Amino acid sequence: MRRQKYVNDSNSFVKFLVLIGAVMSAVLLGLILMFGQLGYVQEVTDGVRQQEIHPENVVAITMSSSRPGCETTGCYMPTVITIDSGGTITWINEDRGLHTVTTGYYDVPDGMVESEQISPEDKFSFTFAESGRFHYYCRLHPWMEGTIIVN
Numbered sequence: 001m002r003r004q005k006y007v008n009d010s011n012s013f014v015k016f017l018v019l020i021g022a023v024m025s026a027v028l029l030g031l032i033l034m035f036g037q038l039g040y041v042q043e044v045t046d047g048v049r050q051q052e053i054h055p056e057n058v059v060a061i062t063m064s065s066s067r068p069g070c071e072t073t074g075c076y077m078p079t080v081i082t083i084d085s086g087g088t089i090t091w092i093n094e095d096r097g098l099h100t101v102t103t104g105y106y107d108v109p110d111g112m113v114e115s116e117q118i119s120p121e122d123k124f125s126f127t128f129a130e131s132g133r134f135h136y137y138c139r140l141h142p143w144m145e146g147t148i149i150v151n
């Protein structure tokens, strides 16, 4: 009788340990999945959001473009923009740092567009009279590049 009770208690304790282990594993797995998933969703919605909220002829200088890494997601968003000749493009600095919109290639500006430094939340506009395909960059951050196509 005494031995039987001991065995039962022992089994209960083992079951309890197994249950705790299973619950902790499930919670850990859930956290890993949830954060991995949230990170991914956040990244996708940010990309979509930036494209959706900006009306035509507006280019966002994206958050954190002061640091390398925006090359893949878009330092200027959209990275390639097409307008008709005579159209105006407005760049909005949504980052916390200074940026420029400078046509040409890094250290080789062509002199057509030069915004000078655009402060956070400030805008810069330029009207394109001539058609063509124009590459531009940021004088402060060589990894920031964009293209303007004027039809």
Ligand SMILES: [Cu+2]
Pocket (backbone or CB within 6 Å): 065, 066, 098, 099, 100, 138, 139, 140, 141, 144
């Ligand atoms: Cu910049």
